[in-house]
Amino acid sequence: MYRRLALLAIAGTVVVTTVTIGAQGRQGGRGVALPRRLGGEITAPKIPDAPAPRLPNGKPDMTGAWTGSIAWGNIIPALKPGETVELLPEAKKKMAARLVKEDPAVKCILPTPPRGAGFPWRIVMTPTHAFILYEFWGHYRQVFLDGRGHPPQAEINPTWMGHSIGSWQGDTLVIDTIGFNDLGWLDGRGHPVSEKLHVIERYTRTKLGTMRMEATVDDPGTYAKPFTLQGEAELIPGGELMEYSCSENNQDAPFLEGPADTRGQGNN
Amino acid sequence: MRTKTGFIYVLVVAVLCMGGASLLAHHSWTAQYDPTKPLEVKGMVSKFEWTNPHARFYVDARSTGGDVTTWNFELASPNILLRNGWTRNTLKVGDQVSVTGFIARSNPKMAIAGEVVDGTGKKLFASSTN
Numbered sequence: 056m057y058r059r060l061a062l063l064a065i066a067g068t069v070v071v072t073t074v075t076i077g078a079q080g081r082q083g084g085r086g087v088a089l090p091r092r093l094g095g096e097i098t099a100p101k102i103p104d105a106p107a108p109r110l111p112n113g114k115p116d117m118t119g120a121w122t123g124s125i126a127w128g129n130i131i132p133a134l135k136p137g138e139t140v141e142l143l144p145e146a147k148k149k150m151a152a153r154l155v156k157e158d159p160a161v162k163c164i165l166p167t168p169p170r171g172a173g174f175p176w177r178i179v180m181t182p183t184h185a186f187i188l189y190e191f192w193g194h195y196r197q198v199f200l201d202g203r204g205h206p207p208q209a210e211i212n213p214t215w216m217g218h219s220i221g222s223w224q225g226d227t228l229v230i231d232t233i234g235f236n237d238l239g240w241l242d243g244r245g246h247p248v249s250e251k252l253h254v255i256e257r258y259t260r261t262k263l264g265t266m267r268m269e270a271t272v273d274d275p276g277t278y279a280k281p282f283t284l285q286g287e288a289e290l291i292p293g294g295e296l297m298e299y300s301c302s303e304n305n306q307d308a309p310f311l312e313g314p315a316d317t318r319g320q321g322n323n
Numbered sequence: 324m325r326t327k328t329g330f331i332y333v334l335v336v337a338v339l340c341m342g343g344a345s346l347l348a349h350h351s352w353t354a355q356y357d358p359t360k361p362l363e364v365k366g367m368v369s370k371f372e373w374t375n376p377h378a379r380f381y382v383d384a385r386s387t388g389g390d391v392t393t394w395n396f397e398l399a400s401p402n403i404l405l406r407n408g409w410t411r412n413t414l415k416v417g418d419q420v421s422v423t424g425f426i427a428r429s430n431p432k433m434a435i436a437g438e439v440v441d442g443t444g445k446k447l448f449a450s451s452t453n
Contacts, residue, residue, distance in 0.1 A: 128351070155354040163349065163376065173349075174402060190402065243351060297402040301349060304374035306395075311354040312428050318354045 100292040102264035107226075110180065115226050115260045117178040117185065120294030124171020125270050125286035128243040128319070133284040135269070141279035146247050153245035155319045156311040159238065163301035165194050165215040167239025168232055168254050169270035169284060175294055178258075185221055185228065190296045198230050205233050213250050215239055230256040241272065245315035249276025264290040349376045352425075356435045360426040364394050364434075368418040373411040375400050380414050380436075382422060396422055396436040398449055407448040418442055422449075 108116040126133040131140065142150060160166060174190035185198040198221040205211075205218055213236035221230045235252040252274040259267045266288040273281035312318070366384035378398040383391050398404060401411070414420070419442040427433035436449040 155351055158350070161350045297405065299375055299400060299402055301376045303376070304372055304379070305376055306379070306433075307350050307355055307376070307397075310427050310430050310433065311350055313354050319351050 102290055102292055105263040107260035107262055114223055115228075116180060117228060117258060117260055117266070118180050120175050120177045120291040120296065121266055121288040122175045122291055122294075123266070123268075123286060123288030124173070125169045125268050125284045126242055127166075127171045127173055130242045130244075130246055130284055133286055135283040135285050138282045140246065140282050142246075143277060143279055146249075146277040149247045150245045150316060151314070153240075153247075153315040153319075154311075155243075155313050155315050156308050158243055158245070158315060158319060159215070159240055160243065161308050161311060163192060163305060165192060167215055167235060167241065167248060167252075168196070168217065168219075169256060169268075169272070170239070170241055171286065174299060175291055175296055176288075177294075177296055185230075188296060190299050192301055193299055205231075213237070217252070217254070224257075226259060228258045230254075230258070232256070237276075240315075243315065243319035245319060247277055248274055251276035264292075266290070352435055355427055356425040357428045358425055361423065362394075362426055362434060363421070363423045365421045366394075366419070368414050368416055368420055369393060371414045371416060373401055378404055380420075382420060393432065394422075395430075395433045396424060396439075397434070398436055398439075404448065409447070413447065414439075414441070 108118075110116045134140065155161065160170075166172070172189040172191040176187060176189045176191070179186040179188065181200075183199070183201040185200055187196040187198070189195065194216075196216055196219055198219040200221045203220060205220060211218070211234045213234060215236060215238065217232040218234040219230050219232040221228055223229070232254045233252070235248055235250060235254075237247075237249045239248050239252075240246060241248060252272070255271045255273070257269040261267050268286045268288060269283055270286075271281055271283045272278065364382055364384045366382040368380055369383045370379075370381040372379040378401055380396050380398065382394045382396060384394060385391050399407075401409075404413075421440040422434075422436050422438070424434040424437045427435075439447040439449045441447060
């Protein structure tokens with residue numbers, strides 16, 4: 056009896072894991088908070104198959120609560136087909152030395168874009184700004200849409216999430232970000248960055264319920280050439296963000312063991 | 324008995340892996356917990372922490388010799404638990420529970436909950452790896 060149940064459990068695991076990993080391969084990291092995915096008691100409304108709504112200026116309205124990210128645990132499955140990540144020698148050493156417990160996420164420190172948000176996130180559009188509000192860490196990004204450029208290099212204050220400006224290319228919102236510090240991790244495996252990091256994200260609401268995302272990572276201080284990651288987010292109809300005060304009772308960090316590149320997020 | 328233990332191990336791995344594939348928690352669960360050290364605990368909830376980044380509950384389990392061990396079990400975060408039918412009152416001090424999970428690598432009294440069954444026999448969503 057137990058043997059039969061055990062075999063069923065294995066079969067179920069293989070099926071579920073294969074399906075999920077397949078989705079990650081196509082779309083990068085997926086969100087975790089879609090209630091219906093987890094077999095919970097709350098069922099999200101069905102998403103109508105409809106075109107993306109439009110702003111008064113004719114551009115797609117990105118507003119809404121979304122789940123899904125480009126990559127969280129591991130950027131490699133999110134790579135655009137045919138692309139590779141080539142670390143410079145010093146960066147390779149830096150990554151190899153990183154431990155799971157050193158991951159900024161473990162310490163509830165802001166993720167460096169395009170490292171995604173595990174929980175739902177919301178875009179709020181105004182004529183001058185796009186705000187991306189994240190349930191994860193309760194953090195936000197402000198994207199200037201008023202035509203300004205980045206500050207001069209001498210005035211840059213390096214930060215975890217950088218300075219973002221946005222513009223439209225057709226129906227795609229392009230977010231250009233520089234001004235990063237060199238402490239961020241692109242994923243749970245510890246892919247590093249330098250202050251030369253330049254990220255170009257492209258958000259395209261292909262229909263009411265779907266957001267296609269791309270992020271080109273150009274960091275000549277870390278990688279031999281730029282690479283592009285891809286992902287997809289799904290609208291949560293009527294979805295609301297919840298509070299997540301990460302450092303409230305964080306007992307985990309002292310007990311995390313092992314190197315990030317073999318035991319960090321994305322490895323299990 | 325050996326077969327039963329094997330089944331429990333496989334079942335718990337299955338439950339955790341289903342969440343682990345999506346894996347967007349704030350830390351890697353296999354870095355903290357040892358997949359080769361499954362456990363099954365029955366006992367009384369002695370403390371419940373409805374906190375981030377993980378809710379936690381503590382179970383006093385009595386051995387056949389009468390010794391009491393307090394286990395510190397990790398759950399998902401309250402936002403994920405709420406979306407899966409929990410409230411902050413789902414577990415209360417004094418509740419009897421049966422829990423399967425895995426023991427922490429470097430804290431022998433800490434574990435991640437894979438499956439929680441309350442005193443009425445109801446299975447509760449638990450996976451912290453989600």
